Structures are given as structure tokens and as C-alpha cells.
Amino acid sequence: MIYLHVIPPRSRYIGVALFFVILVKRGRTLTAIQDNHERIHLRQQAEMLWIPFLAWYFIEFLIRRIEWGNWDIAYRNISFEREAFENDQNAEYRAGRRWYAWVKYL
Numbered sequence: 001m002i003y004l005h006v007i008p009p010r011s012r013y014i015g016v017a018l019f020f021v022i023l024v025k026r027g028r029t030l031t032a033i034q035d036n037h038e039r040i041h042l043r044q045q046a047e048m049l050w051i052p053f054l055a056w057y058f059i060e061f062l063i064r065r066i067e068w069g070n071w072d073i074a075y076r077n078i079s080f081e082r083e084a085f086e087n088d089q090n091a092e093y094r095a096g097r098r099w100y101a102w103v104k105y106l
Helices: 032-048 050-068 071-076 079-087 101-105
Strands: 002-004 015-018 021-025
Touching: 015 032, 021 032, 032 050, 032 079, 050 071, 050 079, 071 079, 079 101
Parallel strands: 002 021
Antiparallel strands: 015 021
16 A cells, blocks of 8 residues: 555545555555455456556546436446445455456446
8 A cells, every 4th residue: 555645635535546556545544344445446457457447437437427416426336336335345255256247337
């Protein structure tokens, strides 16, 4: 993990999975559930490769934002987030996770 002052600017989020690392706001600590959530995202990114993942994430967010009209609801309905939120409390999930498991959350 890498600790930075602001992840992302002026947000309530304390951690972000990006490329090979989890970026965490300096002075904050991820819970086991938050850590698992971000590690699920690292798996998603690795299987899609990073640039396609980020492009898909952004485009799907825009679609969900138009669909729901609300930032938080749109964010929680991105397929990658739905998979991570549904399974972040299961510490064993990543061990048995199938490749492209996020597709069923589209």
C-alpha cells in the first residue's frame, strides 16, 4: 500500500486500487473488508489489463450516472463495484473467484 495525502481530492473515499497498488489516504487505515474490496478491484484490473479496465469503469460510470441521476447510486451500480461490495466481507472470495466474475453484475 502507498499512503498519500488525498485520494481522490475532496472525497469520502479512503482507498483506491490502481495498477499494482492500493492507494490510501495518509493517516487512515483500511479495515479488512475495505482491504478485501480493493484487492478484488486489483484482480479485476489484472484480468482486463489496466487501461481497458479504467476505460470500461469510466464509461460504465457515465452510463450509470445518466441512468440513476445520482453520483453515489451510479458508483455503487458499476459492475466492478457491485462485485466488490457483494463479496468484500468474504475473506475467501478471491481464492475461488473465477476470471471475469464481474460480468454477471452488468
